[in-house]
Amino acid sequence: DAGVIQSPRHEVTEMGQEVTLRCKPISGHNSLFWYRQTMMRGLELLIYFNNNVPIDDSGMPEDRFSAKMPNASFSTLKIQPSEPRDSAVYFCASSSGTREQYFGPGTRLTVT
Amino acid sequence: ELKVEQNPLFLSMQEGKNYTIYCNYSTTSDRLYWYRQDPGKSLESLFVLLSNGAVKQEGRLMASLDTKARLSTLHITAAVHDLSATYFCAVDNGGGADGLTFGKGTHLIIQP
Numbered sequence: 001d002a003g004v005i006q007s008p009r010h011e012v013t014e015m016g017q018e019v020t021l022r023c024k025p026i027s028g029h030n031s032l033f034w035y036r037q038t039m040m041r042g043l044e045l046l047i048y049f050n051n052n053v054p055i056d057d058s059g060m061p062e063d064r065f066s067a068k069m070p071n072a073s074f075s076t077l078k079i080q081p082s083e084p085r086d087s088a089v090y091f092c093a094s095s096s097g098t099r100e101q102y103f104g105p106g107t108r109l110t111v112t
Numbered sequence: 113e114l115k116v117e118q119n120p121l122f123l124s125m126q127e128g129k130n131y132t133i134y135c136n137y138s139t140t141s142d143r144l145y146w147y148r149q150d151p152g153k154s155l156e157s158l159f160v161l162l163s164n165g166a167v168k169q170e171g172r173l174m175a176s177l178d179t180k181a182r183l184s185t186l187h188i189t190a191a192v193h194d195l196s197a198t199y200f201c202a203v204d205n206g207g208g209a210d211g212l213t214f215g216k217g218t219h220l221i222i223q224p
Contacts, residue, residue: 033211043200045211056211091154100145101212103155 002026004104006092012110018080021107024073025094033093033101034067034077043091049075082111114139116203118215126223128190133218135184135201143204144184145212146175148197155200159186191222 005024013019025032033048047057049069057067064083069075079086089108093101115138125131135144143162147155159168161177161184168175172195174187184201198219202212 042216043202043214045205045213048211056205059211093155100157100160102157103147105154 004092004094004102006090006104006107008107009105010108010110012112013082014112015083016081017111018078019082019086019109019111021077021090021092021109023075023077023092023104025075025092026096026102027073029094029096029102030072031095031097031101032069032075033095034075035091035093035103036088037091037106038088046077046090079109082109084111087111114141114203114205114213116201116213116215118199118201118218120218121216122219122221124221124223125188125191127192130190131188133186133188133199133201133220135186135215137182137184137201137203137213140182141179141203144177145202145204146184146186147200147202149200149217150197158199188220193222193224196220196222 004026007022031050034046035043036046037043046059047067048055052069065079067077087110089106091106092104095101117136119134145160146158148158149155159175164179166177172189177184198217200214200217202214205211205213
């Protein structure tokens with residue numbers, strides 16, 4: 001199994017630009033999670049999907065953030081417009097039922 | 113709001129010594145997870161504790177869960193340098209396949 005796949009692994013962009021992060025969950029997993037990790041705030045849950053349906057997006061910081069899951073094998077997290085304070089490592093994770101979540105390698109985002 | 117507190121946040125210890133990391137959480141939950149993160153890497157699942165009194169062991173690491181006390185421990189026996197990493201505990205936000213709330217992590221350094 002390839003595990004959770006995220007792209008890009010690194011992204012450097014200028015303030016005001018649109019950023020799209022991508023995630024492919026482990027095949028057969030029906031839950032997908034987006035987390036953000038910063039030194040100041042640690043690991044935070046942004047949003048999660050169950051069977052492609054967004055269940056809880058209360059962690060999404062602002063309207064600038066949006067996430068979609070058009071099918072069981074693909075999800076995107078979009079930031080528009082991006083700001084320097086969005087700089088962080090963004091992790092995607094997937095799980096099957098109530099089992100543990102498997103994390104992808106992360107996308108390191110730097111907004112200048 | 114679910115809160116997860118770990119202590120200590122930083123721990124420097126010598127090889128061969130034993131130590132325990134503590135994880136307290138604020139609301140009722142019967143699912144607790146331990147993850148390991150190496151610098152610049154993703155999170156690796158170590159243990160999933162699903163019921164009161166659960167105890168799991170893998171090599172020099174042993175995790176336990178007391179849901180009545182809302183406390184989990186991660187015990188390190190005869191530490192070796194390879195165990196140097198940051199360890200996170202995380203609690204399920206509700207029943208089922210929900211997002212996780214993470215502690216701030218324990219940065220563990222094991223010196224020869």
